[in-house]
Each structure stands twice: as structure tokens, then as C-alpha cells.
Amino acid sequence: MKGYRELTKEELIKERAELNERYEKCKALNLTLDMTRGKPSPVQLDLSNDIYDTLKDGFKTAKNEDTRNYGIAPGIEEIRAIFADILGTDKDNLFMGNSSSLNQMYDAMMRSMVFGEVDSPKPWAQVEGRKWLCPAPGYDRHFRVTETLGFELIAVPMNEDGPDMDVVEGLVKDEKVKGIWCVPCYSNPDGIVYSEEVCERLAKMETAASDFRIYWDNAYVVHHLYEDRNTWGKLPDMLSLCESFGHANRVYEFASSSKITFAGGGISCFATNKDNLTWAKKFLNTQAICTNKVNQLAHSRFLPDKEAVYAHMMKHAAILRPKFEACFNVLEEELGFAKSLWKWTTPNGGYFVSFYAFPGTATKIVSMCKDAGVALTPAGASYPYGKDPADSNIRLAPSFPVVEDIEKAVSILAICAKITAVDKLLEDR
Amino acid sequence: MKGYRELTKEELIKERAELNERYEKCKALNLTLDMTRGKPSPVQLDLSNDIYDTLKDGFKTAKNEDTRNYGIAPGIEEIRAIFADILGTDKDNLFMGNSSSLNQMYDAMMRSMVFGEVDSPKPWAQVEGRKWLCPAPGYDRHFRVTETLGFELIAVPMNEDGPDMDVVEGLVKDEKVKGIWCVPCYSNPDGIVYSEEVCERLAKMETAASDFRIYWDNAYVVHHLYEDRNTWGKLPDMLSLCESFGHANRVYEFASSSKITFAGGGISCFATNKDNLTWAKKFLNTQAICTNKVNQLAHSRFLPDKEAVYAHMMKHAAILRPKFEACFNVLEEELGFAKSLWKWTTPNGGYFVSFYAFPGTATKIVSMCKDAGVALTPAGASYPYGKDPADSNIRLAPSFPVVEDIEKAVSILAICAKITAVDKLLEDR
Numbered sequence: 075m076k077g078y079r080e081l082t083k084e085e086l087i088k089e090r091a092e093l094n095e096r097y098e099k100c101k102a103l104n105l106t107l108d109m110t111r112g113k114p115s116p117v118q119l120d121l122s123n124d125i126y127d128t129l130k131d132g133f134k135t136a137k138n139e140d141t142r143n144y145g146i147a148p149g150i151e152e153i154r155a156i157f158a159d160i161l162g163t164d165k166d167n168l169f170m171g172n173s174s175s176l177n178q179m180y181d182a183m184m185r186s187m188v189f190g191e192v193d194s195p196k197p198w199a200q201v202e203g204r205k206w207l208c209p210a211p212g213y214d215r216h217f218r219v220t221e222t223l224g225f226e227l228i229a230v231p232m233n234e235d236g237p238d239m240d241v242v243e244g245l246v247k248d249e250k251v252k253g254i255w256c257v258p259c260y261s262n263p264d265g266i267v268y269s270e271e272v273c274e275r276l277a278k279m280e281t282a283a284s285d286f287r288i289y290w291d292n293a294y295v296v297h298h299l300y301e302d303r304n305t306w307g308k309l310p311d312m313l314s315l316c317e318s319f320g321h322a323n324r325v326y327e328f329a330s331s332s333k334i335t336f337a338g339g340g341i342s343c344f345a346t347n348k349d350n351l352t353w354a355k356k357f358l359n360t361q362a363i364c365t366n367k368v369n370q371l372a373h374s375r376f377l378p379d380k381e382a383v384y385a386h387m388m389k390h391a392a393i394l395r396p397k398f399e400a401c402f403n404v405l406e407e408e409l410g411f412a413k414s415l416w417k418w419t420t421p422n423g424g425y426f427v428s429f430y431a432f433p434g435t436a437t438k439i440v441s442m443c444k445d446a447g448v449a450l451t452p453a454g455a456s457y458p459y460g461k462d463p464a465d466s467n468i469r470l471a472p473s474f475p476v477v478e479d480i481e482k483a484v485s486i487l488a489i490c491a492k493i494t495a496v497d498k499l500l501e502d503r
Numbered sequence: 504m505k506g507y508r509e510l511t512k513e514e515l516i517k518e519r520a521e522l523n524e525r526y527e528k529c530k531a532l533n534l535t536l537d538m539t540r541g542k543p544s545p546v547q548l549d550l551s552n553d554i555y556d557t558l559k560d561g562f563k564t565a566k567n568e569d570t571r572n573y574g575i576a577p578g579i580e581e582i583r584a585i586f587a588d589i590l591g592t593d594k595d596n597l598f599m600g601n602s603s604s605l606n607q608m609y610d611a612m613m614r615s616m617v618f619g620e621v622d623s624p625k626p627w628a629q630v631e632g633r634k635w636l637c638p639a640p641g642y643d644r645h646f647r648v649t650e651t652l653g654f655e656l657i658a659v660p661m662n663e664d665g666p667d668m669d670v671v672e673g674l675v676k677d678e679k680v681k682g683i684w685c686v687p688c689y690s691n692p693d694g695i696v697y698s699e700e701v702c703e704r705l706a707k708m709e710t711a712a713s714d715f716r717i718y719w720d721n722a723y724v725v726h727h728l729y730e731d732r733n734t735w736g737k738l739p740d741m742l743s744l745c746e747s748f749g750h751a752n753r754v755y756e757f758a759s760s761s762k763i764t765f766a767g768g769g770i771s772c773f774a775t776n777k778d779n780l781t782w783a784k785k786f787l788n789t790q791a792i793c794t795n796k797v798n799q800l801a802h803s804r805f806l807p808d809k810e811a812v813y814a815h816m817m818k819h820a821a822i823l824r825p826k827f828e829a830c831f832n833v834l835e836e837e838l839g840f841a842k843s844l845w846k847w848t849t850p851n852g853g854y855f856v857s858f859y860a861f862p863g864t865a866t867k868i869v870s871m872c873k874d875a876g877v878a879l880t881p882a883g884a885s886y887p888y889g890k891d892p893a894d895s896n897i898r899l900a901p902s903f904p905v906v907e908d909i910e911k912a913v914s915i916l917a918i919c920a921k922i923t924a925v926d927k928l929l930e931d932r
Contacts, residue, residue, distance in 0.1 A: 111573070119571040123562070126555035126801075133552070142548040142765040144540070172601035177791035184613050188628060188652065199617060199628055215792070222789045223617065336571040339797040360651045362606035363644070366795065368768040372555075 077412040078495060083503040090496045093489055097446065100486050105447035107483040112262070112425035113474045114337050114390075121389050122335040128375035133368060141367035147359055149343070150367050152374040157343045159380045160295060161327060162311040167345045169358065172365050175330035175342035179289055180219050182326055182344065185357050186252075186287070187223055192353035193323055194285040198252060199224075207245055207254035209237035211428060211456030211467050213262040216255040216291065225252070227458035232261070235269035243275065249282035253289060259307040260294035263428040263456050263469035265421020267307035277315040277324065288312070290327040296387045297333055298423040299395050305422045313347055322347045331373060333425065334386065341366075341373050397472040400480045401427045408488035415495050427470040428456075429487070435494035436465045442490040448483045506841040507924060512932040519925045522918055526875065529915050534876035536912040541691070541854035542903045543766050543819075550818050551764040557804035562797060570796035576788055578772070579796050581803040586772045588809045589724060590756060591740040596774045598787065601794050604759035604771035608718055609648050611755055611773065614786050615681075615716070616652055621782035622752055623714040627681060628653075636674060636683035638666035640857060640885030640896050642691040645684040645720070654681070656887035661690070664698035672704065678711035682718060688736040689723035692857040692885050692898035694850020696736035706744040706753065717741070719756040725816045726762060727852040728824050734851045742776055751776045760802060762854065763815065770795075770802050826901040829909045830856045837917035844924050856899040857885075858916070864923035865894045871919040877912045 078086065133142045135150045148154065149170025158165040171178040183198075190197040198204055206225040208217050209232050217227055228245060231238045236258070245251055256276070258268040268276075276288060290312050298306045316324040325347075331340030346354070377383045398421075405418050405427075419428045431439055436453035443450050451469045454462040468487070472480050507515065562571045564579045577583065578599025587594040600607040612627075619626040627633055635654040637646050638661050646656055657674060660667045665687070674680055685705070687697040705717060719741050727735045745753040754776075760769030775783070806812045827850075834847050834856075848857045860868055865882035872879050880898045883891040897916070901909050 113572050116569060116572075119562075119569065122571075126558055129552075129555055133548075140545060140548065142551075142768055143545075144542050144761075144766045173795040174791040174793070180790040184617060187617050188613060197628070199626070215789075218789050222786065332573075336797055337573045338793040339571055339795045357651065360644075360647050361609040362603040362767075364603070364767040366602040366768045366798070368765055369795070369798070 078415060078499055079412075083500065086496050086500055086503070090493065090500070093493045093496065097442070097486075097489050097493060100489065101446045103447070105482060107447060107475060107479050108449045109471050109475065109480070109483050110449050110451050111474070112471045114333055115393065115474050118390050118393050118473070119336060121386065122376065125335055125372050125376040128372050129368070131375065133371065135371060141371045144363045146367055147355075147362075147364050149365060150370050150374065153341065153370040154343070156374060156377065156379060156383065157329060158345070160383060161292060161329060161345055163313050163327070163345050167313060167347065167351065168343050169351065169354070170365055170370060171342040171344065173330070173332070173338050173340055173342060173369075175291065175293065175328040175332070175344070176215055176219075178328055178342055178344045179216070179291065179326075181361070182289075182354070183219060183223055185354060186285075189357060191285040191287065191323070192349050201250065201252070203250050205248065205251045207237075207242060207251060208458045209255065209261075210458060211263050211462070211469070212255055213257060213291070214455045214460070216289070217458050220255070221459070229458045230254075232264060232266060234266060236266060236272035239272055239275040243279050246279055246281040246283070246286060251281070252283050252285065253287040255289050255291065257291045257293055258309050258312070259292060260297060260421055260424025262293070262424065263426035263467070265419045265424045265426060265428065267422075268309060270310060273310050273312060273315060277312065277321060278319040286324060288316070288325045290325050292327055292329045294333070294424040295329055296383055297390070297425070298387060299391050299398060300422060301388060301391070307423055313345060317347065323349050326350065333390070334383065335373060335376070341370055394473055396477050397475070397480055398427065400477045401470060401472050401484050404481055404484040405429070405488060408485060409491060416491060425471060425473050427472060429468045429470055429491075430466045431468060431491050432495035432498055433464045433466045434498060435491065436462060436468050438494045439487065439490040440468060442493070443486055446486050446490075448486050450487070507844060507928055508841075512929065515925050515929055515932070519922065519929070522922045522925065526871070526915075526918050526922060529918065530875045532876070534911060536876060536904060536908050537878045538900050538904065538909070538912050539878050539880050540903070541762075541900045543762055544822065544903050547819050547822050547902070548765060550815065551805065554764055554801050554805040557801050558797070560804065562800065564800060570800045573792045575796055576784075576791075576793050578794060579799050579803065582770065582799040583772070585803060585806065585808060585812065586758060587774070589812060590721060590758060590774055592742050592756070592774050596742060596776065596780065597772050598780065598783070599794055599799060600771040600773065602759070602761070602767050602769055602771060604720065604722065604757040604761070604773070605644055605648075607771055607773045608645070608720065608755075608757055610790070611718075611783070612648060612652055614783060615714075618786060620714040620716065620752070621778050630679065630681070632679050634677065634680045636666075636671060636680060637887045638684065638690075639887060640692050640891070640898070641684055642686060642720070643884045643889070645718070646887050649684070650888070658887045659683070661693060661695060663695060665695060665701035668701055668704040672708050675708055675710040675712070675715060680710070681712050681714065682716040684718050684720065686720045686722055687738050687741070688721055689726060689850055689853025691722070691853065692855035692896075694848045694853045694855060694857065696851075697738060699739060702739050702741060702744060706741065706750060707748040715753060717745070717754040719754050721756055721758045723762070723853040724758055725812055726819070726854070727816060728820050728827060729851060730817060730820070736852055742774060746776065752778050755779065762819070763812065764802060764805070770799055823902055825906050826904070826909055827856065829906045830899060830901045830913050833910055833913040834858070834917060837914060838920060845920060854900060854902050856901060858897045858899055858920075859895045860897060860920050861924035861927055862893045862895045864920070864927060865891060865897050867923045868916065868919040869897060871922070872915055875915050875919075877915050879916070
């Protein structure tokens, strides 16, 4: 099949008519399909159904501490050891949270707002015109935190190996710029793994703000799609990398088990250097006596070390892989003939496929899909303020629906992508 | 036995010598006893060991929602219904947290600091010289939250039916006074239940601050010591009481299951009116996707209604009662002969016995007890800034140790109370 750009006006009109027929047929099916959020599917959640059976062995830690009672504010040692091993850092750098790492990010930023960081000239709430860097497309809930806290969101373009560091290095010369959101491994939504060079430049760069922070959300650190470990995203330990460049306070790293065990019912943690942690603990120890250690113990018994976590994640991968591949295949089949018009990512892990439609069509595509019973994340959702300047990116979340539904949904997406592209091309004829 | 005040100098000196002999004998026992914190004992925690067995029936709510996945930010309906019934309010006024109600208090106050309340002229962080009322003695961790957040802590005397309302009504004429801590049922540490009159005056009083808030920490709402329901502390529903006086936004109520199931491993909630909740949700929905609903489901199955909670609490009471009574008995036996010198509370619930030593001796008593191997909460801990102006109050926490240890520890406390009182009396001879 010829690419659309090579078609005559008449050919395009004919193609448009055929596509419209297909679209109307899809609409007539009265489908209800949802590709909006990165939720694990019930089969994935079933993998962890036995997690609380581990408590039959009692509620004591290896050190004979009773997890059913108050105490051990940073979390039990065994779970910190496992997460530290996964993140490539030391267990003493970790502080466990409850079930949400987003909550830990929000809390960390609220501390900065009210108390400032250990190296802040003043609390961030007192910094008029404070700004935050948002590699885009990125995670909408990240952007919402900084927007809610009154930061101006500065979009940074994403390259294939992470945020455009030339742009970042320029922006951080502004002392109002207090930090950056990063999902370094299988970024949301592009599935990009940051290159070593990007990590190094982030760690090394001089920032005008003395209290600049990287929010290193390692949400998908073990969320690989393939058995072959050569395909696994690998990252340097950002804590020691920052330290090696004299910026030891620069990074807060976050992780959770939401997409390992139960979504919103697992455990979370953050890791940071000693100065930051000592500072944070002043407030964390005021905020609560401790987090849910019974859940930490259950997790540490259910997945007792890094290799156990890897093995468990390969069970997830076996469920997710066909869903991602269904996405890739339908996109290739329907849209592969004209790759200059659109593109999509084929990540090795994470929870999303990022589709870049013909510029100026994403909003229309999402709306047409909705009319055909396919719910997609709103166009622009992955950009600061929900505005994609190119109106091109659509985040696809294939984890929750079954393969058959994904095929239907992505087919409809592809038809709509073609219709809207043809319409755009016809505008110029 | 004569009261000490009636003894001659010589008799006091003789008594002093006898007491000293007893004290030295106690020291020689090399005891290690801990009466510092209100922690449930292992036997109490055992009562809930089977809680996660309830998950054998699956992870779905009555409405067929999957608790293992994201969603249902306010918490599942069944658990909100149970807590609402206990608190005497509507389930739609409730928002569930994770394991710590203290954390919810801290979060609520951080929101006020950064964003203000729905009826605030400006965020509280911008209110120079902001103040908070602290009925004292009270809960040290409450006071620490407001101190950390830069409030001036204003002590309010406690009467036998709650905070001295004449004082409170005077203080709230200052618009810098933004709120008050209350533990209305079995207050920490006195075990006082607020009278209806006190509740009404709190709800009714005019405050200079438009955004004055009562932090109504109903930590011990079902924590009764006796089967006889006539002894149970009863409180009006503070939400509707405040509303009835035209101050619907005035109260945040908090509760948790920490001393029902697992301490720091249970679930928590807050209740407030619609305006406050709508305002809070703007930020709560930015902070996290949801709390741990699997734990909520387990709790709702393990203790499916208010009567089940009451029945469960009577099992706790059966364990706690002998411990409290051991306290009362030893105190009566050792110190009952001279009740003008000291006093102690005999609460019908909660987690503490409050001992008021002869003025000016509490610090010395705690230090002497420490030397004899008995750890007590530091004198003054229950007062703002850790300073008891009378140096009299000592908080006793009898829940964790076994009865035999409580008897030993309280005997030593009583001996030290007598020694220090005799010393004080001798100063005036």
C-alpha cells in the first residue's frame, strides 16, 4: 500500500470513504473498551493472592520484632534490604511508606513547601514563581502534584534516551527551577530507558538552585516484558552517581510494589542520602509512629529476595507480553505502511505504549474512539496542563483489557488515526 | 496511718529512712520494667491474628469492586459504614486513611498550612504567630505536630469534664488561635470523657478565626474497660453538634483501629462535613490514588459491624482491666492514706492512668524510678513543650506489661512519690 502522501486527492477521498465505512461498522458493535489507565489485570493480581498466608508463620521479624505493634518507623529491615537490592542502594538509605509511592512524593514535596529542604535558603512555599521541570510526555499525576503546589510546569522534550539534556541544562540556570520529574526506566508513557549519559548529565549539571531535587520515580524498575535479561532496562544507582559529582543531596528515589503485588495495596519506599533522610525524619517522625509493618512482613516473606521478585515479575510479563504485542501487531498491520505520518513506541517494559498520531489529530481521534465505545486517556494528558502542543500523543494502556479487546480497541484507534490523517492531508489539497 | 502533713519532723525523718530502705531493696532487684507508651500487649494483638484469613473469601467488596486494584479513593463502603456507625455520623462524611490517624491529622494540618482551609483568608503558613490550644495534660504527639508546624502552643487546663471552657472561650477571641486538640473520650492521659456541656460550648463558641478547627481525636471511642454499658463514655456526634450551632466546618474527627486490631497496622479514618471534605479531596486526590483497600476489606470482614467491634473490644477489656486495677490497687494501698498530697485517675477506658504527684516532685520521681529499673514517660511529656508547670503529672501506661510487673513498677513509683513528698515537706520544717 502506498503512503497517504503519495495518493492523489481522489484516492484519498476514496480511502476516506472506505475508512468511514469501517468506522461505522465498529460503532455499530456497541463496544465498551477501556484503555485509559495502567491498572494490572485480575489475572496479574491473582499471582499474589497467597501473600497473607505467609503470616501463618507469625508476625515477628528476623530480629524478633512484633510487626503488629507500634515502632520501627523506617520499616522492617528485611523489606528495606530487598528494595535496596533492587534499587542498587543501601537499606539504610530507605524509608518505607504505606501503599503509595505517589503519596511519598507528595509528602516529600509538602515538606519542602513548609520546611524547605536541608539545603534550602527558605521553604518552597515562599519562593514566588517556583518552577518544576516536566519531561513530556510524562506521568499526569506527577504533573498534577507540582501544579497543585503552585509550581509553573516547564515542559522538557523527551529524546529516545531520556529528557533533552541540552534543554535541561539551560533551564536549571534559573534558580526558580527547583527540580525535575523523572521516570527513568520504562518512562510513562514512552517506555524509554534513560541512557547512562543522560543520568550522568542529570547528576553532574550545575543548578542555580542550591536545593534542586530530582524526583527519580523508579516505578517500573523490575517491570520488564521479556525473559532475556539483555533487554532489561539498566540504570546506574542515581544516589551514588549524584554523590560522585558532589551533589549528594540531589535525588529522592521512589518505588512501590503496586504493580508487583496489589495496586494501591502494596508497599512503597523512598531512598535518599543521609543528609536528606535525617532532615526528612524530623518530620516523618512527627507525621506518624510507623507504617504498616505487617504488610511489609508479608511482602518480605512472599518475595524474599531480588531473584524472587524477578521470577514473580516474569509471571506478570507472561501475561502482559501478549497484550503489548497485540498492540504492536495491530498498529503495524494497520499503520505500518505510512510511518512518516505517525509512530509508536515498542517498549521492553513498563505499562504503556505511546502512540504519536499525525500532528493536530489526537484530540479528534480520542473523541472518535469514545463515540465508538473505546475509552482512551484524554489527548494531552501526558503533558503539563494537559496540553500537547502537537496534539499528537495518545497513551495506550494495554495491561487491563484482554487481548481480544485490545485488538478491537487498537484497530478502532488505527482507523480513527487514518481518517483524521486523511482529513488533514485533504485540507492541503 | 496518719497523713504526712500531720507527722512531726522526727516522724517524717523516720518515715524517710524506712522508705529509703524499701527503695534500695527495689533497686537491688535490678528490674527492667517499662510503663512508657500506650502499646497493646502481645495477648491483645493475638486477638486479631486471624484477620487476613477472611481474605480466603476473595478480594471483592459487596459491590464487586476489586480491592487489589487502584481506585475507590475514600475507601470501601463497608468499612466506612462500620466506622461511621461507631462515630455516629454518615459514611459519606468519612475518608479512610492507611494505618495511622496521626498521619491523617498531620496531613490535614499540612493542607491548611499550604492551601488553607475552605474558609481561610490565607494559608496558615502565612499566619505569623499562629497559635493552637492544647488542653493539658494531653497527647505529646499531638503537641509535637503543632509545634513542628510553627504554632505557639497554648496550654488549657483540664477539668474533670474536659478542657476549661471559660479559658477556651477567652482564648478563641484571638484570631491567631486556629484550633484545638481534643481527645474527647478517655482523654490521653487523664481518661476523662468530655461532658455534653463542654462539647456544646466547643461547638457553639464564637471564634475570631473564621477557619478555627477542632481536631477531635476519637482515639478511644470504643476502648471501654468494663462490660457495663452504663460505664461507657458517650459523646454527642460533634459534626452535627457544630452544624446545629452554625459552625458546620469546625470539626475534623479522627479514629483508627490501631488499638482494635494491630497497632500501626490497622486502618484509620477522618470524618468531616461536606464543605471540608470537598476541599480536602482536591488535595487528597492529588496525594495518592487510593489507600490500602485490601486491609480495609479484611477489617470489614473480621469485624463486620459495630456490635462485632464492641464484642472484640470486650476481649481487650478483659486483658486490660486487671492491669488497670493492679495500678489502682497498688496506688490505693500505698498512697491512699494521704490523698491531699497526690491523686490519680481511675478511668473507665482508654490506655492511661494519670498520676499527679506532690507538686514539684514528678521529675525527681521519674528519675528515681529509672534508677530502680522502671521506665516511665518523662515528667512533663503530656504538656506543651514538655513542661508541666506544677511538675506533678506522670502518665502511666499499664497496657503492655504483665500484671506482676505493673504491681512492681507502681509500687516503686509509689515509694518514690512518698520519698519525694517527705523531702518536700521536710524542706518547710
